Amino acid sequence: MTEKTIKLTIDNQEVQTEAGQTILDVAKSLSIEIPTLCYHPAVPSAGACRICVVEITAGARGGLVPACSYPAQDGLEIQTDSERVRQSRKMTLQLLLARSPGAKIIREMAEQYGCEELPLERKDDDCIMCGLCVRVCQQIIGTAAVCFAGRGPDREVSTPYKLLSDVCIGCGACAFVCPTGAIDPAEFCSNPLEKIANEFNCGIDNRTPVHIPFPQAVPNKPVLDRDNCIHFRTGGCGVCKETCPAGAIDYEMEDQVVEEDVGAIIVATGYKLFDTKVFEEYGYGKYPDVVSSLEFERMVSASGPTDGQLYRPSDGKEPKTIVFLQCIGSRREKGGVPYCSKICCMYTAKHTILYKHKVHDGQAFVFYMDIRSAGKNYEEFVRRVLTEKMATYLRGRVSKVFPRNGKLVVRGADTLSGGQVEISADMVVLAPAMQPSPGVQELAQKLRVGYDQHGFLLEAHPKLRPVETNTAGIFLAGACHSPQDIPDCVAQASAAASKALGLVSHKQLTREPTIGVVNELSCNGCFECENVCAYKAIEHKELRDRAGNLTAILAHINEGLCQGCGACAVTCRSKSIEVQGYRDDQMFAEINAIGR
């Protein structure tokens, strides 16, 4: 046994451990829970709140000590939940309760220890004076923007002279560690951190610079947003690095360009929504209660920013009348896109069901052009919405959305009844057209894949080769190819994956037979062909005589690299390169056949 190893007993469990730890550390390693308030692993303990008291029954001078700061010593015997400990914690909590009756954690703990309210003057201050924020700000952030001020009953946590602080970097570490949630940096910081819109929730709520991009992210791990991180902006903070038990935070890490040789590429760049702000008549971006269907989707999602509670963005009230507008930008030759976005009919029908599920007495209206419900069980689904009166479907277009008396008036045509309709709605949901992701055209040019005028990538054949492209080894999946719903995307992605596997599972690679061949008798080695070859397929071939002397360097075409474009054949001045299948004599024979 080395000198540094000690032996102690906690709650009658004997444990052997290294010296230099606190009782709390050792208890934690034994999974013995000791309640704490002012303790945080990132900063040295202060023993301020006295909630973590434990009783030493043998091995040292007996009594109650704070577990967070009392060192573990050889031969100690400790009880963490004895009657004396419980009594002490109860008294502490009763005093804290009188001071901070509004703090949720204090109320919960007080209930747990059976505290009754003492006949003391209530202070109604959530701050329990534990000083954790002060320690974190001084010792981790290194700014000391908050400190204790005043004496006795006037003691409080504040900035120096209670002025707005320009020392504070607005990192919010104090608010993060505060056990009772009593701190808001925006109250005293002259430079508070701007709110960062949560991209996944369409900016409905905010996120921190360290965040998990979205709930099903793969890998499901947090990322650090360098542009918004306080550490990268000011050099301070660093709380995440201090507190991460796995030591996974590395500020020195740089973005890397990783190069991989691959046999197949599957393009699955997805889609973006049409910018509906360009249609001013619908008022998206102008009236907060006009939202896109994706925003609506997040609002009604149980894992979304509102926990599935549907409310109007403007005033937080439940929308009793809601109007869905389909084909916003779709099937619109002028100003929009001419194609049908395919998915909107079905998700709008789903949204009306979700809406009814959330707001039982609510009324939903849908303006549509045609209900396109082609797909397995799709028509039945829409039929259910119609027959069960989930929504009133109106066939026609909306001409204008405008506010009146706190509501949005939707004015449109009902072509089936042949009249104008005006609906006073609480909320309007637009179904924007689907478009290919931005930047997909540059990607397509890089990959040598064709695309149409809308930017959707082209398949090799619309019927017979729907997931392949004209460039061997490149496959398409999902909305980069055309607007499609989830079942279609999954089917296409599975097809693309099996096509790619089929390609790489062979021991030998199949190539087109139509590649260039050099006539070595006439090639004079000028290597003009090398200049025009986009594939670096032209090699230098050395010809030697019997004695091994170099007689000529001629062009040679690498059969694996050549794609058979024929640029070299046209460039060759001595006509020494021919493309198999497109030889000059074959081409001239074709031309002759066409001639008279």
Place this chain on the structure above:
Amino acid sequence: MSKEQQNKSEKSQWQPRIVAFLCNWCSYAGADLAGMSRRGYPAAIKVIRVPCSGKVDPMFVLKSFERGADMVLVSGCHPGDCHYASGNYHARRKLLAFRELLDFLGIDQRRFKISWVSAAEGAKWSSLVKEITAEAQALGPFETFATMLQGEPS
């Protein structure tokens, strides 16, 4: 029917012969799409498939004229979209320079067309063919080479 009338009706029935060199990946696929979409275009055009517009040798064009074409079209992928990275750029440089030399050979430059039609542009292909067929019709038969070759053993 007088001889003059007969001549006139013959002339209206005269169909130009247009030889088109289409790259395999864009223009040929575009022409294919025109067919698949049931878009009609004049039968005056005779299509020869080449792997890339960069494969079109100026000699192919001259040979076509020699063999009686009234117009020659070379069509490839849009600049930037070449399946072979840069083949259509080579074609563009080479064929535009070549077009300048046509006058010297006694060929009206208007009889030689270059266009870019992508695989998605079936409609563009159909209207392009209609357009150039009408133009070829207006230009009339190309007889320079035939006259030059008259009397020579073929």
